[in-house]
Amino acid sequence: MNYITLDSDNLKNVYNLFKRNRITSLIPFEYFKQGTLQDEDFDPELTFIVESEDTREIIAAFIAVIRSSISGKCCYLKACLVDKESQRKGIGTQLLNELISRARLKGAKIISYGDSIPNYWQPGVDLRHTSLFFFLKKYKFRTLRMRQNLTVNLKKLEISPKKSYGEYSFVRIRKNDFQNLLDFVKANFPGGTWAEEVALTFQYHPPTTFVAKDTQSKIIGWSSHSQLFPGSFGPTGVLQSLRGKGVGKELLKWALWDMKQNQITKATIMWVVGDTIKYYSKVIDAYIFPVFIPMRKKLS
Secondary structure (H helix, E strand, O other): OOOEOOOOOOHHHHHHHHHHOOOOOOOOHHHHHHOOOOOOOEEEEEEEEEEOOOOOOEEEEEEEEEEEEOOEEEEEEEEEEEOHHHOOOOHHHHHHHHHHHHHHHOOOOEEEEOOOOOOOOOOOEEOOOHHHHHHHHHOOOEEOOOEEEEEEEHHHOOOOOOOEEOOEEEEEOOHHHHHHHHHHHHHHOOOOOHHHHHHHHHHOOOOOEEEEEOOOOOEEEEEEEOOOOOOEEEEEEEOHHHOOOOHHHHHHHHHHHHHHHOOOOEEEEEEEOOOHHHHHHHHHOOEEEEEEEOEEEEOO
């Protein structure tokens, strides 16, 4: 089987492959581009595009990146699809085997589906994509603990965020505060990729991050939205000593308000765990949907 790599010339056609085979929600094209060619770890050797020999139409695509972590290199399969009319012909199997072979050569110890933070679309396999779940299971991918997003119907919400709340003020982030916020996130929420996720919002005009400041104009919290796709919410955080004082709730309101101003009707709170689910359910009537199963396989 002959493969071609993902590039700017065929990106729109690859996007259309996912569009016509849509099983779950499809992100806008610009966000698809951000998560593929514009991903800082994009590697053309880890993207496999297959064209029909007869029509030259794209019939399959596997898109992956390798990221480094404290536990070593991991290959993340960000998206994979074989056109419905071309399934059950061994195409998916050949693409997966080729990807695993190349990932091993590049030093990856694990291959995982979806959760390629900080630039990702899904935290695992969407259970609505049943055929993908069983495809990966067939090739010995093991399942991990379930993850969930939360969905919020913005049409039902009346949102009036405040410019000030007590001694704290709330503003959309400005360019001169970009680095200040990244320093705040790294200092108060270390060990993760939240700073990198927040930085994705700085490319938009205007940026889709709001900050809370104290009377000395120091950042004490923030909320970000739409960095992964329109309506995605998070990450968000508040200085530990100020939690429970309503700052986080007001930052949430600003993000949801901004979505509504851009005619977004549904918010998706990403990768929510623990008691946070109950909090969002109580405050903004969020409900669990969709649900994901992380799936991964050791390569060593």
